[in-house]
Amino acid sequence: MNFDLSEEQRLLADSLAKWAARSYDFDRRQKICATPEGRSPAVWAELADLGLTGLPFAEADGGYGGGPVETMIVMEAIGRALVTEPWLDAVVFTGALLRHGADSERRAALVPAIAAGELLLVAAIGEPQARWTLADVATRATPIAGGWRLDGVKTLVPHGAAADRFVVSARTGGDRTSPIGIGLFLVDRTAPGVSVVSHETHDGGRVADVRLDEVTVAAEAVIGDPARGLPILERATDETIAAISAEAVGIMDEALKTTVEYLKTRVQFGRAIGSFQVLQHRAADMFVAVEQARSMALWATMSVGEEDVVTRRKAMAAAKIQVAKSARFVGQQAIQLHGGIAMTWEYKVGHLFKRLTMIDKRFGDLDHHLDWLAATDGLVGAA
């Protein structure tokens, strides 16, 4: 057992820190968020140059063969700098869908373009009534000659207006919440019948409602078995929970660092406010919360490759629970300890807080995972 990064992993972390310091400071981030797209193709190209867009794909498919630890390193850096590019969605989540669901032919057609930063492929799997229940799919896929016809509305599609293509979950059989009968379909954003309405999100990103009206796709557009897409979605969700937990740790670490710096320099009553014990102890509690979340993000990262579904999902649920609690505390206290300055749009801490808050809204919130874990036989005894 060891927690040390390899030489390559350290280099990756260093190069990301240098990149963020050089070309993704908070000012640039805010300018990008203020554009209609809320992201920057130029930044995406820089990430591609750093090798990030191909990172988690197998070398045989045209990627760089990075594993969960590499993903964790990238996500922590993305968290620290509040990068709004859809790396989590278009590389981690989509990457997992392709790795676990697509045959080699499909991967050969898609992965090199993703790795080159030329193809933005995101999952369109949300629906208004589904919240975080992946099996709740009302969008219909009807077989037609030579392919399928898709009808329905997908919501909260990450950077949907900027995406080139979507992986759409649609029902090929069963009733609305049946685990069997869900297929995954590749759909071009510009295909006839697809309409996209974009929304700004509180964390500076964009999501879209994607409406599908009699959209036709060829038989080759299906990823995996058209009735058994759910396990692929679940697997990708688990892997992405580990990644987003690492992002939250990066953000919390940044929020704590910024807060401690402020406590050392802000003078009131003739002394640095960090000399007051009540604030010292609050900062210490923030530190404990960050480290507990880091421990669970590490555990989730190490559990990504776990093949037993229940064991893996327990690790992800537990991580998401700890991260949710820590993030809420650290985010709120970072604002409180800064005082009024943190309430301003111009100051970074408020945006760290908002991203932390929105992370809880993705892939299941605190209550969602607590309810699920409470319905199992728990973690004790589960090695």
Place this chain on the structure above:
Amino acid sequence: MDLRFTDDEIAFRREVRDFLRASVPAAIRAKMIEGRKIDRDELTAWTRTLHARGWAVPHWPVEWGGTGWDPIRRMIFRDEIQSFPAPETLSFGTAMVGPVIYTFGSQAQKQRFLPRIADLTDWWCQGFSEPGAGSDLASLKTRAVRDGDHWVVNGQKAWTTLGQHADWIFVLARTDPKAKPQEGISFLLVDMKSPGVTLVPTRTIDGGWEINEVFFDDVRVPAENLVGEENKGWDYAKFLLTNERNGQARVGISKARLKRIRELADFPPDGAVAPLRNPAFRRRLVELEVEMRALEMTQLRVIAAERGDGKPDPASSILKIRGSELMQASSELLMDVMGPAAAIAHGDDGDDGVDWTRGGAATYFNLRKLSIYGGSNEIQRSIIAKAILGL
């Protein structure tokens, strides 16, 4: 980065577990599960069993009986003992004064005391806190004045756990009243049978008698029982307290208790409706399980860091804070599983037919001490703020 245990480590865990299954008397294990006290004879016999196996003081230097295990193996060993559950050795000897003696003591002190600590021939207790010196330990007033080849000790110690069984007490005493508080303290080893030592029990809120006051009235201590240098006792005390914190995650104990809670909540012995069917209860339980897992991972990180330079990590303060909070929270949940019958105050002995609730509320009451002793959790927060955050 690889958080999996190696095959050797897994085999080692199995070896420890097999040993415990074969060696821990069933009556002792039952007492541990029910939170009843282990008496002196029982702990002595168990320590001798460990000692015969060579496992009484794994973390000590090999020449004094240590095993040479790396921190991971020591953690596995402790985890197995705690979750079995089996008694741990007497910490005042093996975890506190022992390491101080082998690190700072004279060769004669090592030869005289260490073997008798290892097999519990000598029962040690701690003479640090005083009525006026709790969190502000350096303000202690117990005096030691040099008189020929003796120190003469006068003063009073408080909260001396299990002092009623003790043969020896390690004492912080002021030897230079003119120096700054931290620079005038020495570390003395005192025979409890010395004339002038008086022990008065203090009853605690759980009804038990585990702590005492110890009075020193012109107690003559041979000069050779001074550890290290005169007036350097504060450094040794800090060393001791940091070591003490490292053992306080108590993940194995919390794990065993959470397991027991789940079993009792599933099939309560009184035949009541299973608390586990109550969603609110299930949620409380898994929240504690998540905290337990996070603490376990944090402990592994602290241990891995320890392997680097051998020094205790300041992050050990996290283990003290979260470890004590989890122990307290799990004892609360265990009490709640017992329902209204938790109200009955059982003694430690005897069988009155409702044994499964024994130790429930009493343990909950008793464990409030965990966030107070060993440097209160507020002191730990100050350590984090200063040593880690630089505030």
